[in-house]
Amino acid sequence: MPTVSADNLYHIDHSSDPTFAPGNFLSFKPEELSWSDKIGTSTQDAVGDIAYAISFSSIDEDNHPIVSGHDFIGPMRSYFRLRYGNIVIMAGPIVSHHTGLGDDYMTVAGKTWEYVLSRWQYPFDPRPDHVNDNIYPNHFDGNEIIGSGQPTPTGLAYEAYQRDLILILSDILSESMNAGNRIIFDISLLATTCGIKTNFQFSLGDTSYMDSVIQGLAGVGNGFNWWISHDMKFYWASPYRFGNTGSPTIVLVIDGSTDEKTPDALAFTNNGPTATHVLGTGAGLAAQTQLGRAYGYLPAQTTYTRLDASYDFGDVRNPVQLVNKTQKQLSHDLQPQHEIPLTIDPSRVSGFWSNWRKGRAIYIDYDLTSHRIDSPQQLLAYSATMDEGGQVQVDFTLDQIYDLAVNAGTPEG
Amino acid sequence: MPLIPNIGPDGPNQQGFIVPNITPGDSVRVNYVDANTPNSVTTPTANERGPFGDSNTLAIITSIPTGEIEFSVPTGSWGPFDDDDGII
Numbered sequence: 001m002p003t004v005s006a007d008n009l010y011h012i013d014h015s016s017d018p019t020f021a022p023g024n025f026l027s028f029k030p031e032e033l034s035w036s037d038k039i040g041t042s043t044q045d046a047v048g049d050i051a052y053a054i055s056f057s058s059i060d061e062d063n064h065p066i067v068s069g070h071d072f073i074g075p076m077r078s079y080f081r082l083r084y085g086n087i088v089i090m091a092g093p094i095v096s097h098h099t100g101l102g103d104d105y106m107t108v109a110g111k112t113w114e115y116v117l118s119r120w121q122y123p124f125d126p127r128p129d130h131v132n133d134n135i136y137p138n139h140f141d142g143n144e145i146i147g148s149g150q151p152t153p154t155g156l157a158y159e160a161y162q163r164d165l166i167l168i169l170s171d172i173l174s175e176s177m178n179a180g181n182r183i184i185f186d187i188s189l190l191a192t193t194c195g196i197k198t199n200f201q202f203s204l205g206d207t208s209y210m211d212s213v214i215q216g217l218a219g220v221g222n223g224f225n226w227w228i229s230h231d232m233k234f235y236w237a238s239p240y241r242f243g244n245t246g247s248p249t250i251v252l253v254i255d256g257s258t259d260e261k262t263p264d265a266l267a268f269t270n271n272g273p274t275a276t277h278v279l280g281t282g283a284g285l286a287a288q289t290q291l292g293r294a295y296g297y298l299p300a301q302t303t304y305t306r307l308d309a310s311y312d313f314g315d316v317r318n319p320v321q322l323v324n325k326t327q328k329q330l331s332h333d334l335q336p337q338h339e340i341p342l343t344i345d346p347s348r349v350s351g352f353w354s355n356w357r358k359g360r361a362i363y364i365d366y367d368l369t370s371h372r373i374d375s376p377q378q379l380l381a382y383s384a385t386m387d388e389g390g391q392v393q394v395d396f397t398l399d400q401i402y403d404l405a406v407n408a409g410t411p412e413g
Numbered sequence: 414m415p416l417i418p419n420i421g422p423d424g425p426n427q428q429g430f431i432v433p434n435i436t437p438g439d440s441v442r443v444n445y446v447d448a449n450t451p452n453s454v455t456t457p458t459a460n461e462r463g464p465f466g467d468s469n470t471l472a473i474i475t476s477i478p479t480g481e482i483e484f485s486v487p488t489g490s491w492g493p494f495d496d497d498d499g500i501i
Binding site: 004083088227229230231235241354355 | 495497498499501
């Protein structure tokens with residue numbers, strides 16, 4: 001049985017048990033290791049990817065051959081876990097493996113648990129006498145635990161009025177997990193509310209995948225970040241994992257004052273604002289119509305001139321929601337769009353893998369002569385590669401944190 | 414210990430309440446008004462709302478500009494407490 005300890009080395013665990021119970025997994029040092037991960041938002045899923053190679057002659061940490069026979073692992077029935085000593089960086093299903101004639105190694109690819117949601121639809125049994133098997137019988141009013149409103153209208157599986165986003169997510173996800181033979185995620189954290197309420201309908205037989213349903217909900221109002229931890233617990237944080245934009249929780253200030261606060265590479269590109277006027281469109285309320293709202297911000301238009309952008313927000317039928325989404329988009333687009341690539345060697349930063357979790361925030365205070373970066377940044381995504389010497393470099397995609405108002409701008413044509 | 418009324422749960426824009434008799438550096442316990450029962454003040458249960466919701470967690474007053482207060486929160490974010498550090 002492999003020993004898990006804080007040895008500051010990278011290990012891969014393999015198991016047919018998604019919980020990686022002690023004694024149920026084997027461990028080895030991977031070759032050609034690279035991986036990436038990202039936080040879930042309204043515009044990106046939270047799926048991380050990993051790829052590594054295994055030589056046919058390699059042995060695991062219990063001195064047994066890793067490649068123990070034909071199909072010793074299989075996609076979607078075997079699971080990987082990447083850890084740095086006793087800190088799990090990511091885990092999830094193996095999604096493919098590959099080898100070729102004459103090769104003395106195989107390559108393995110995996111994805112994090114969130115990937116499973118992109119393979120799940122809300123259950124639906126189309127046999128006439130079973131059509132209603134998976135509907136919530138009654139309409140939900142507000143945050144009540146059991147729907148007490150009118151019977152759910154024909155053709156819908158679920159309907160809610162002014163219900164908290166997280167409770168809606170919990171309702172849809174728990175019914176999807178009821179389908180049987182699913183991987184069971186711990187959704188106990190979805191019993192807490194975020195305070196953002198919306199009206200919501202889900203059609204019977206809707207073939208949307210769960211990841212897109214979650215992304216849709218994550219974009220309502222101030223929205224939320226979401227991810228699934230290595231131990232299959234569904235997490236969310238509203239509006240962001242780092243807290244709110246006015247007082248973000250900072251993991252580390254990168255200012256060059258010490259070795260661990262000095263990045264290996266840092267750059268800055270300013271692409272200017274995306275737009276100073278935004279048209280948002282939603283769905284139609286009647287045949288041949290479409291909901292639309294346009295907002296602009298005069299002070300920005302005075303400086304940058306009027307620059308237009310338009311966004312299709314999809315199935316939005318509520319004017320208040322559409323206005324909210326349009327103004328939120330405008331407040332984002334008004335800001336100069338900065339690209340700040342950051343490269344870090346994690347071995348130089350204490351507690352790197354337990355602190356620098358996806359979606360958390362860092363602060364960068366660096367003078368690059370033509371520009372001084374002096375702002376908080378969300379760790380939106382990262383990619384990491386390990387070289388032959390076992391050294392890892394991490395490249396971050398950062399999203400500058402602006403203290404935005406969601407009521408930005410005024411209506412204009 | 415003073416209470417800041419009306420913090421959450423309706424999103425992050427909850428700064429800017431006049432609270433008498435506090436000065437920068439003071440600690441405050443943050444309670445919130447339950448959206449379902451206006452005019453009530455509820456003490457959140459532990460971990461119910463992260464650093465705000467944990468009734469043992471304090472917000473620290475950082476400054477009091479005219480007419481409003483600003484406070485900082487030690488750790489975490491809105492929503493359940495972010496304890497996902499990967500350590501096993």
